[in-house]
Amino acid sequence: MPQRAHEKGVVLPLALVMLVVITLMAVVALRGVTTEERISANIRAAAIAFEQAELALRHCEQIATGADPLQLADARIDSTDVSGQAWRDPVSWTAANPKLQRVPSALYSDPARVVSAPVCLLEEVRAPPAPTSGGTLIPNVAYVVTARGFGDGNEGFRTTVQSQLRPPPF
Numbered sequence: 081m082p083q084r085a086h087e088k089g090v091v092l093p094l095a096l097v098m099l100v101v102i103t104l105m106a107v108v109a110l111r112g113v114t115t116e117e118r119i120s121a122n123i124r125a126a127a128i129a130f131e132q133a134e135l136a137l138r139h140c141e142q143i144a145t146g147a148d149p150l151q152l153a154d155a156r157i158d159s160t161d162v163s164g165q166a167w168r169d170p171v172s173w174t175a176a177n178p179k180l181q182r183v184p185s186a187l188y189s190d191p192a193r194v195v196s197a198p199v200c201l202l203e204e205v206r207a208p209p210a211p212t213s214g215g216t217l218i219p220n221v222a223y224v225v226t227a228r229g230f231g232d233g234n235e236g237f238r239t240t241v242q243s244q245l246r247p248p249p250f
Contacts (some may be wrong), residue, residue: 123232129239130179132188132229136198137241139183140225144202144249155181156223157203162241166203167242173199212249222246 143155157166157179163246166172173180183198209217223245231237 103178117143122237125237126239127231128193129229129231130241131239132183132198132231133227133239133241134184134229136181136200136227136229137243139187139198139199139224140202140227141243141245143181144225144245152202155179155202157201159194159203159205167201167224167240172201173228185224195232196230198227198229200225 116117131212140155143151146152157172159166171177177219179201181202183200185197188195188198203226205222205224207220207222209220211217225245226240226242229241231239
């Protein structure tokens with residue numbers, strides 16, 4: 081019995097400290113997994129938004145280079161500016177704008193994921209007529225095509241892409 085009087089009982093406090101350290105490591109590991117899941121979801125949503133924007137861009141480019149002049153007249157925004165800045169105006173992107181083009185739902189809808197309809201603007205920009213080698217003047221028309229895609233159903237992720245094209249003279 082005299083030996084027990086000199087023992088301090090270190091095992092219990094040491095076990096409690098080790099338990100706290102292991103618990104903290106588990107919490108940090110779980111937070112890391114949660115953060116990685118959110119990062120993965122954000123990367124996926126950004127990729128979907130970019131794909132949708134590219135789809136809308138090709139849709140408006142097809143209208144600009146297509147053979148239907150009535151469809152082009154209904155879709156294009158006429159600009160006197162040679163830089164094509166209508167896409168910077170937030171009003172251009174509202175549903176009330178009749179020139180805002182929506183991609184047909186058959187091209188982008190998927191029951192497995194909900195996304196908002198990708199949209200695009202087709203702005204015609206004019207520069208002074210260009211002379212040809214024969215001295216005649218031809219219209220100097222180009223298009224600024226701007227498209228937006230959304231990565232989820234509530235438009236939380238938005239990607240904007242743009243192209244400039246000059247159709248061949250007719």
